[in-house]
Amino acid sequence: MYKFAKVLAFTAVAALFASPLFHSSKALASGGAEPLKEVSWNHSGPFGTFDRAALQRGLQVYREVCSGCHGLRFIAFRNLLEIGLKEAEAKAIAAEYTMMDGPNDEGEMYERPGKLFDYMPSPFDNEKAARASNNGAFPPDLSLMAKARFGGESYIYSLLLGYEEEAPEGVTLAEGMAYNRYFPGHQIAMGPPIDDEAVEYVDGTAPTKEQIAKDVSTFLMWAAEPALEQRKRMGVKVILFLIVLTIVLYGVKRKVWADLH
Amino acid sequence: MADSTGGDAHDPSRRDFLYVAAAGLGVVGTAGFVWPLVDQMNPSQDVLALSSIEVDISSIEVGQSITVSWRGKPVFIRHRTEEEIAKAKAVAMTDLPDPESDQARAEKPEWLILVGVCTHLGCVPLGQAGEYNGWFCPCHGSHYDTSGRIRKGPAPTNLPVPAYVFLDDSNIKIG
Amino acid sequence: MSGHSSFQSNNAIINWIEYRLPIFGFINDSLVVYPTPKNLNYWWNMGSLAGVMLVLQIVTGIILAMHYTPHADLAFASTEHIMRDVNYGWMMRYMHANGGSMFFIVVYIHIFRGMYYGSYKAPRELLWWLGIIIFILMMATAFMGYVLPWGQMSFWGATVITNLFSAVPLVGEEIVAWLWGGFAVAQPTLNRFYSLHYLLPFVIFAVVFIHLWALHVHKSNNPLGIDIKGPQDTIPFHPYYTVKDLYGMGIFGIIFAWLLFFAPNLLGEPDNYIPANPLVTPTHIVPEWYFLPFYAILRAVPDKLFGVIAMFASLFILFALPWLDTSKVRSARFRPVYKMLFWAFFINCFVLGYIGGKPAEGIFIIVGRLSTVLYFLFFLVLPFIGWFERPRKLPESISTAVLESSGGGGSSDGAPDGAAAKAEDRG
Numbered sequence: 072m073y074k075f076a077k078v079l080a081f082t083a084v085a086a087l088f089a090s091p092l093f094h095s096s097k098a099l100a101s102g103g104a105e106p107l108k109e110v111s112w113n114h115s116g117p118f119g120t121f122d123r124a125a126l127q128r129g130l131q132v133y134r135e136v137c138s139g140c141h142g143l144r145f146i147a148f149r150n151l152l153e154i155g156l157k158e159a160e161a162k163a164i165a166a167e168y169t170m171m172d173g174p175n176d177e178g179e180m181y182e183r184p185g186k187l188f189d190y191m192p193s194p195f196d197n198e199k200a201a202r203a204s205n206n207g208a209f210p211p212d213l214s215l216m217a218k219a220r221f222g223g224e225s226y227i228y229s230l231l232l233g234y235e236e237e238a239p240e241g242v243t244l245a246e247g248m249a250y251n252r253y254f255p256g257h258q259i260a261m262g263p264p265i266d267d268e269a270v271e272y273v274d275g276t277a278p279t280k281e282q283i284a285k286d287v288s289t290f291l292m293w294a295a296e297p298a299l300e301q302r303k304r305m306g307v308k309v310i311l312f313l314i315v316l317t318i319v320l321y322g323v324k325r326k327v328w329a330d331l332h
Numbered sequence: 333m334a335d336s337t338g339g340d341a342h343d344p345s346r347r348d349f350l351y352v353a354a355a356g357l358g359v360v361g362t363a364g365f366v367w368p369l370v371d372q373m374n375p376s377q378d379v380l381a382l383s384s385i386e387v388d389i390s391s392i393e394v395g396q397s398i399t400v401s402w403r404g405k406p407v408f409i410r411h412r413t414e415e416e417i418a419k420a421k422a423v424a425m426t427d428l429p430d431p432e433s434d435q436a437r438a439e440k441p442e443w444l445i446l447v448g449v450c451t452h453l454g455c456v457p458l459g460q461a462g463e464y465n466g467w468f469c470p471c472h473g474s475h476y477d478t479s480g481r482i483r484k485g486p487a488p489t490n491l492p493v494p495a496y497v498f499l500d501d502s503n504i505k506i507g
Numbered sequence: 508m509s510g511h512s513s514f515q516s517n518n519a520i521i522n523w524i525e526y527r528l529p530i531f532g533f534i535n536d537s538l539v540v541y542p543t544p545k546n547l548n549y550w551w552n553m554g555s556l557a558g559v560m561l562v563l564q565i566v567t568g569i570i571l572a573m574h575y576t577p578h579a580d581l582a583f584a585s586t587e588h589i590m591r592d593v594n595y596g597w598m599m600r601y602m603h604a605n606g607g608s609m610f611f612i613v614v615y616i617h618i619f620r621g622m623y624y625g626s627y628k629a630p631r632e633l634l635w636w637l638g639i640i641i642f643i644l645m646m647a648t649a650f651m652g653y654v655l656p657w658g659q660m661s662f663w664g665a666t667v668i669t670n671l672f673s674a675v676p677l678v679g680e681e682i683v684a685w686l687w688g689g690f691a692v693a694q695p696t697l698n699r700f701y702s703l704h705y706l707l708p709f710v711i712f713a714v715v716f717i718h719l720w721a722l723h724v725h726k727s728n729n730p731l732g733i734d735i736k737g738p739q740d741t742i743p744f745h746p747y748y749t750v751k752d753l754y755g756m757g758i759f760g761i762i763f764a765w766l767l768f769f770a771p772n773l774l775g776e777p778d779n780y781i782p783a784n785p786l787v788t789p790t791h792i793v794p795e796w797y798f799l800p801f802y803a804i805l806r807a808v809p810d811k812l813f814g815v816i817a818m819f820a821s822l823f824i825l826f827a828l829p830w831l832d833t834s835k836v837r838s839a840r841f842r843p844v845y846k847m848l849f850w851a852f853f854i855n856c857f858v859l860g861y862i863g864g865k866p867a868e869g870i871f872i873i874v875g876r877l878s879t880v881l882y883f884l885f886f887l888v889l890p891f892i893g894w895f896e897r898p899r900k901l902p903e904s905i906s907t908a909v910l911e912s913s914g915g916g917g918s919s920d921g922a923p924d925g926a927a928a929k930a931e932d933r934g
Contacts, residue, residue, distance in 0.1 A: 188381035214587070219777050305768060309768060312364070313760045327747060327750045368598055372574075376593045376596070377593075
């Protein structure tokens with residue numbers, strides 16, 4: 072064990088030495104912005120699971136606050152069953168949206184209520200339409216946002232709470248822009264989207280802005296990585312198995328090499 | 333692996349235990365690894381989500397049939413005539429290679445709903461054709477009657493009836 | 508019996524096949540009775556590990572290809588389809604993406620091991636060449652594979668790397684347009700990269716076979732760097748090294764599984780979760796970590812053409828290594844000066860990698876240039892070291908060294924591994 076451990080230790084030191092390579096760009100990408108707010112996520116760590124209640128509240132926040140401008144195109148209504156919604160609830164949510172379908176037997180497109188297999192409709196038909204109604208800015212789709220920014224869900228959380236009413240001295244904001252401590256360059260086209268009591272939670276949770284930001288960030292992390300729980304569960308099992316297998320293989324190796332006596 | 337080094341007489345119990353344990357774990361690990369490689373070819377979640385369709389049948393005249401696509405396969409919806417129904421009901425069970433009554437195959441006698449895939453080798457049979465005026469598969473000559481039951485030819489079983497429900501008089505949900 | 512092979516069997520069917528197609532003899536000669544130096548340490552595990560990784564990449568790659576769509580409009584969405592809807596699709600995708608990184612880690616260790624113990628020297632020059640060819644093919648494959656998810660980093664990585672060829676005098680622009688199949692990286696580029704990304708691993712597989720063929724002529728080098736003098740210096744590959752390799756694979760598997768299941772995006776770039784946009788470049792473009800040292804060399808040279816030349820030269824100079832090194836002694840264990848030089852080179856490679864991940868500004872430019880000079884300096888001073896260096900005394904043979912090191916408390920640096928030391932009584 073000792074020798075291979077030595078090899079491993081050496082490699083680990085080399086990897087440690089190399090690790091700044093991987094993180095260098097991360098520190099840099101925040102563009103001189105301050106370090107992200109620290110949040111403890113229920114889904115972090117090897118045994119982490121998503122907080123189902125937070126996910127459902129986050130869905131409510133997304134639907135009531137974000138979805139006016141931001142799409143969620145990789146999430147289908149059927150996926151909402153995974154965050155603990157009952158089938159009837161998910162169907163009801165889907166039916167609130169209107170979907171274009173067709174062509175029908177007359178060859179025409181027609182509208183129908185959304186079904187479980189439909190995907191969340193985007194608020195704008197295309198990027199140009201989005202820019203036209205958003206002062207030239209393009210509200211990005213949020214399906215993968217929690218993986219598409221350095222800091223992930225913590226970045227989303229920090230960003231949502233990082234607005235300043237007034238830009239610091241010496242910073243002139245362009246027309247229609249807001250100042251955000253965490254946004255690269257600090258000038259962001261999205262106005263402060265949430266405030267205390269921006270939503271009224273169905274489950275009665277007090278809707279402080281911290282709570283809202285945390286819930287929607289959790290929800291977006293789930294949206295970006297729905298297999299997270301399955302992945303971690305499987306990871307624990309696989310690694311435990313491999314440890315046992317490796318110990319046995321080490322024993323076999325010792326036995327076999329002892330034959331050289 | 334257990335017998336790979338073979339022929340060692342000393343300390344057999346511990347040695348054998350190690351080899352058997354290693355081989356056993358190896359087999360378990362390999363099986364566990366191979367399963368995802370196999371399962372990935374099964375229908376994915378988005379495909380499974382599209383497993384039912386609704387069809388408006390109000391415009392199908394008596395004697396006509398339409399073909400709709402369900403799970404990537406053709407489904408025949410035939411508005412049968414009285415004569416076709418009578419013919420389907422009159423057949424003696426002993427004449428059928430795959431005995432099944434017409435009542436069991438059509439919830440409402442005038443509507444016959446079938447998966448349009450020949451049970452022989454998967455071709456799509458032609459409608460209102462064949463010796464029994466039901467369906468005829470051009471690939472290898474299987475004849476189906478007006479209830480979609482196999483009567484003659486190489487196909488082993490009747491055309492399958494998919495799960496369906498009448499939502500109302502003019503709409504059905506298949507799947 | 509089947510010609511020159513020592514293989515024998517009592518099974519009539521096996522003998523029938525063997526007479527017509529000596530495949531059992533081949534396997535027996537190359538994986539079972541294959542004589543291997545008895546003193547190989549754990550750095551020699553990397554070869555078989557690399558082979559396993561190649562197979563794993565091919566298997567997961569073929570699976571991903573079943574679900575992926577190589578079209579500019581659909582590639583990103585089909586990747587997400589794999590991640591979300593395909594059964595175990597997320598696992599296949601993360602395994603393939605992180606498997607690439609693990610493959611490169613193993614191959615880099617393999618290369619450095621070859622350099623430390625002088626495995627490139629006569630009569631293994633072609634073996635070394637074939638290894639470099641595999642390495643270059645791997646880089647091409649990895650680069651094209653990274654383009655396939657069609658995220659921002661895919662698109663802009665492809666743009667930057669293909670633009671390297673625009674530095675070619677006179678026909679640069681034509682070459683780039685030819686690579687792209689258009690006037691920018693677009694659908695034709697994606698489609699051909701997909702095709703080549705599928706093809707190249709099989710080419711690698713073929714070269715690996717030739718690599719092994721060359722290896723099996725003069726057998727493995729060993730930590731002492733001296734030749735095998737007779738049967739007392741070797742042990743059969745099976746069971747000794749099969750089981751040692753398997754044990755190493757177990758350890759490796761644990762590290763890989765940790766990355767795959769608990770940090771699958773650690774080595775990736777967040778920008779690649781943004782769909783490719785030909786109109787907006789990410790603020791900070793970085794290649795995958797395994798390209799960073801070469802990327803640093805590219806940027807260290809202020810001239811476009813010479814930067815590209817320097818980058819390719821840093822790779823191709825490895826071909827000259829067997830002749831640049833004039834020393835008769837292989838292993839750095841007996842070469843005090845080369846040993847220091849090797850570690851300097853090794854650390855310098857990490858510095859280059861670090862610089863490659865930093866923006867080209869301020870101190871990073873200076874350090875990058877210095878490191879680039881040091882990189883090439885290694886190869887330039889190597890011939891002279893061989894002339895003036897006084898190597899330590901080489902052992903008589905592998906078996907005597909194994910005996911001595913276990914009897915006399917081990918040699919000064921990284922003694923032959925414990926397992927080999929146990930071989931003493933037999934020698």
